[in-house]
Amino acid sequence: MEKALLSVRNLHKEFDRNTILKSIDLDVNKGEVIVIIGPSGCGKSTLLRCLNGLEEIQGGEICLDGKRLQKNAKDISSMRQKIGMVFQSYDLFPHKTILENILLAPIKVQKRTRAEAEAEALKFLEKVGLADRKDDYPRQLSGGQKQRIAIVRALIMHPVVLLLDEITAALDPEMVHEVLQVVLDLAKNGSTMLIVTHEMTFAKAIADRVLFLEHGEIVEESRDPKAFFEMPETERARQFLKSFEY
Amino acid sequence: MQNLGIDVLFKGTNSLRLLSGLWVAVRISLISVMISILLGLIVGVLMTSKNQILKVIFRIYLEIVRIMPQMVLLFIVYFGTTRVFGWNLDAELAAIFVFSFWGIAEMGDLVRGALISIPKIQYESAMALGMNGKQVYYHVILPQTIRRLIPLSINLITRMIKTTSLVMMIGIVEVLKAAQQIIEANRRSSPNAAFGVFAVVFLLYFLICWPISKLSVYLEKRWS
DSSP, X not given: XXXXXXXXXXXXXXXXXXXXXXXXXXXXXXXXXXXXXXXXXXXXXXXXXXXXXXSOOSEEEEEETTEEOOSSHHHHHHHHHHEEEEOSSOOOOTTSOHXXXXXXXXXXXXXXOHHHHHHHHHHHHHHXXXXXXXXXXXXXXXXXXXXXXXXXXXXXXXXXXXXXXXXXXXXXXXXXXXXXXXXXXXXXXXXXXXXXXXXXXXXXXXXXXXXXXETTEEEEEESOHHHHHHSOSSHHHHHHHHTTOO | OOOOSGGGGGXXXXXXXXXXXXXXXXXXXXXXXHHHHHHHHHHHHHHTSSOHHHHHHHHHHHHHHHHSOHHHHHHIIIIIHHHHHOOOOOHHHHHHHHHXXXXXXXXXXXXXXXXXXXXXXXXXXXXXXXXXXXXXXXXXXXXXXXXHHHHHHHHHHHXXXXXXXXXXXXXXXXXXHHXXXXXXXXXXXXXXXXXXXXXXXXXXXXXXXXXXXXXXXXXXXXXX
């Protein structure tokens, strides 16, 4: 079997003595799109945050490309460049223009030249249909547009894995589509992604694998999303999916 | 109508004396404000640190500054240190020290407040892009903090300028003291000078502080 790009072994996370995640094992292969679903508070966002080093873990290990992630600052920085993350809230830097938002990390962190990074940024902006907004400030953009920029800002770092943490949860319904379209295109082009979402139709359409998390554990894992969403094997997943029907 | 006594200022070098007094006040406050802003930024960042010892030290510092009247601080630094430590401090230096001591604490507290008002997600999304602590502060947090700080710190600056009138108590001839001297010297020839000259002093303070608060309104609008 092909060696996993990102592998998580026995990951354990506590917060104030409450166990948030217990013995999570997960292998993410190159080009795979994994969707993580589960009731709120189940630890799915925390899992993504652990993978990005935003949360300290109390046990287990995370390996990227076979290399175990350490806690020192240099390692964390290089890991974060390889593992891009987009958050639920539109987290653009409000004091910088769209273009500056995108260019900040490639120029300052990866020490790329402005000309080269800018050329790539413009290409990305073209792809998400926002090239004409490059000199605007984030406050001038809608939520959906901001979220598309946040995706571009993560992509320009050339991450090998992209973590998307409920990126449409704070959007108006009509803006959800434009953001998900961008994510779908990424999936088609072979990006490796871990997606936490409450958009079940979207999850079904994009997922290669579905993880159902509850109380910090992977309750069900399915490599056949269609079957999973039709009829999950576990009772808890069935209950959860039922809550989306009216 | 009564003579307002402004004519005194046109006698001899009186107006020049008043203006050089004003310059002394502006100089003391300018230097203190600059020191306060620079060191206040650092102190403010340190105030948000998780280190308990640092937190307690800065808490005590801030409380001392808040509780103690500026004049008492001035007296301690100028008169107090002379006998005990044998320091012969220049009065202006003592004034700058006290005003900076005050300004750094208040500025630090303003910076601390502005820093914690920046949403956590701003730190996280910057870190998620691989930035290290310094880069996160320098490129993402500080620029936003400074924008939030402008109106608050302008308030502090104008307060510092106004409070320089206290330094006449340690023998510095700033604008208020110069005005007093002019009035005293002309007591016989223009007994009404107290009104006119102090009114001019008021006007001078206004002319210094008003553009500063205008600037703050402008910057606030531009960056909002």
